[in-house]
Amino acid sequence: MNEPRIIELPKILDNRGNLSFFENNKQIPFDIARTYWIYDVPGGETRGSHAFRQQQEFIIALSGSFDIVLNDGEKEVKYAINRSYYGLYVPNMYWRRLENFSTNSLALIVSDMSYNSEDYIRDFNIFKNENSKI
Numbered sequence: 001m002n003e004p005r006i007i008e009l010p011k012i013l014d015n016r017g018n019l020s021f022f023e024n025n026k027q028i029p030f031d032i033a034r035t036y037w038i039y040d041v042p043g044g045e046t047r048g049s050h051a052f053r054q055q056q057e058f059i060i061a062l063s064g065s066f067d068i069v070l071n072d073g074e075k076e077v078k079y080a081i082n083r084s085y086y087g088l089y090v091p092n093m094y095w096r097r098l099e100n101f102s103t104n105s106l107a108l109i110v111s112d113m114s115y116n117s118e119d120y121i122r123d124f125n126i127f128k129n130e131n132s133k134i
Contacts, residue, residue: 002091004070004077007058009085020085028058028089030112037108041101048097051121055113060087064105071095073131095127
């Protein structure tokens with residue numbers, strides 16, 4: 001199984017404003033099939049709280065900050081995402097939730113699959129059971 005990891009993106013520094021980027025199979029380890037973003041999250045709310053059977057993602061804070069909590073069925077790790085030049089690679093079969101959103105935060109998520117409701121695991125006990133068989 002692949003491991004989650006922070007991926008630092010290229011930074012092009014310029015007095016007029018900095019630029020960062022990522023490309024398919026270069027900075028991130030997959031081809032992008034879908035892009036979506038999460039914004040205007042009310043204080044104290046959590047997003048996610050599910051796992052994917054096949055899908056893998058790369059999550060970046062384009063603005064503001066938030067935490068990503070990953071659980072492999074045995075242990076939980078929290079990642080603080082607060083810079084626009086790095087993000088978190090999340091392989092399949094990790095329970096994930098996004099929490100602690102700052103005001104005006106913007107989470108950009110890119111995925112290697114188009115939306116497929118059958119790929120979602122929305123019950124943590126089912127996730128643990130399926131993950132223990134891998």
